[in-house]
Amino acid sequence: AQSVTQPDIHITVSEGASLELRCNYSYGATPYLFWYVQSPGQGLQLLLKYFSGDTLVQGIKGFEAEFKRSQSSFNLRKPSVHWSDAAEYFCAVESADKLIFGTGTRLQVFP
Amino acid sequence: GAGVSQSPSNKVTEKGKDVELRCDPISGHTALYWYRQSLGQGLEFLIYFQGNSAPDKSGLPSDRFSAERTGGSVSTLTIQRTQQEDSAVYLCASSLAPPASNTEAFFGQGTRLTVV
Numbered sequence: 001a002q003s004v005t006q007p008d009i010h011i012t013v014s015e016g017a018s019l020e021l022r023c024n025y026s027y028g029a030t031p032y033l034f035w036y037v038q039s040p041g042q043g044l045q046l047l048l049k050y051f052s053g054d055t056l057v058q059g060i061k062g063f064e065a066e067f068k069r070s071q072s073s074f075n076l077r078k079p080s081v082h083w084s085d086a087a088e089y090f091c092a093v094e095s096a097d098k099l100i101f102g103t104g105t106r107l108q109v110f111p
Numbered sequence: 112g113a114g115v116s117q118s119p120s121n122k123v124t125e126k127g128k129d130v131e132l133r134c135d136p137i138s139g140h141t142a143l144y145w146y147r148q149s150l151g152q153g154l155e156f157l158i159y160f161q162g163n164s165a166p167d168k169s170g171l172p173s174d175r176f177s178a179e180r181t182g183g184s185v186s187t188l189t190i191q192r193t194q195q196e197d198s199a200v201y202l203c204a205s206s207l208a209p210p211a212s213n214t215e216a217f218f219g220q221g222t223r224l225t226v227v
Contacts, residue, residue, distance in 0.1 A: 006153075032211060036218075043115075044154075044202070044218040051213050090154065097209035098144060098167060099216060103153035 002027045002095035004074075006102035014110050015083050021076040021105050023065075023091030032094035033074040035065055036101075039087040047089075050074060061085070083109050115219035117203050123225045124193055132188040132222045136205030143186050144206075144216065145178060149199040157201075160186060161209070193226045200224070 005024045013019055025031050035047040048059025055067040065076045074091060086109045092099040116135040124130050136143050145157040156170040160180045171177070175194075180186040190197055200223050206216040 032213075034210075043220045044204075046215050049213075049215075092154075094210040096167065097142070097161070097211060098156055098159045099204075099210055100156065101146075101154040 002031060002093045002100055004033075004091045004093045004100065004102040006089075006091055006105050008105045009103070010106045010108065012108040012110060013081050016080050019076075019078045019081045019085070019107070021089050021091075021107070023074045023076065023102060024072050025074060025091075025093050026072065027093065027095075030069075033065075033067065034092040034094075034099065035059065035063070035074075035076050036090045036092060037061075037087050038090065038104075042087075044090065047076070081107075081109055083111060085109055115203055115205050115217050117201075117219035117222050119222060120220060121223045121225075123227060126195060126226055127192055129189065129191045130193055130224065132190075132201050132224070134186045134188070134203030134205075134219060136184060136186070136203070137217055138184075140205035140207055140217075141183065142206045142209050142214075142216075143180060144204040145186070145188050146202040146204065147199045148202055148221070154202065157188070190224075193224075195226045198224055198226045 033050045036044045038044045048057045050067045088104045090104045091102045118133045143160040146154040159167040162183045175191045178188045200221040202221045204216040204218045207214045
């Protein structure tokens with residue numbers, strides 16, 4: 001079965017700093033990968049997804065992610081974090097017609 | 112409706128009672144999913160519906176959990192004889208097709224279940 005690992009439970013950054021959230025997947029073939037964000041009191045929202053083609057994927061809210069097969073990774077990045085980005089971020093992989101999620105990374109942003 | 116709707120938004124129940132959680136998916140979405148999110152945990156897959164059938168029930172934690180979907184639309188998740196470890200946020204999602212079809216899954220706000 002496919003799975004994803006998010007090694008960082010909690011990350012704190014200053015507003016304006018760059019951000020990288022890690023995600024590693026386990027799957028032999030090319031996986032379908034997703035990043036979702038869950039803001040306080042909100043439902044999950046899709047940030048971006050990778051299916052094929054260009055390994056650098058652009059998403060909403062200024063986020064991007066890069067698929068690296070050699071490292072089995074799909075890390076989420078943002079050049080400059082805003083206070084409103086404070087939320088929980090989930091990486092997910094498609095497996096047998098459903099999404100399998102990582103345990104999430106909670107992002108805290110300091111002014 | 113505009114999005115996935117779940118009801119109730121909050122439910123407090125006594126240990127041993129049965130509860131029903133409802134999910135109204137986006138109109139026309141054939142795929143429907145239930146997940147459970149416990150404090151400090153990720154999203155745990157429970158069950159997947161394609162239309163009215165459930166090809167994947169592998170995530171249901173025990174036989175106290177069941178779900179059905181009628182008319183290819185509304186789904187109900189039932190937990191019988193609730194236990195304190197059932198306390199969690201139960202999330203529903205729907206999509207036009209399974210994720211491998213490059214479609215987006217939309218999530219509801221969830222039902223927060225507290226078993227006391």
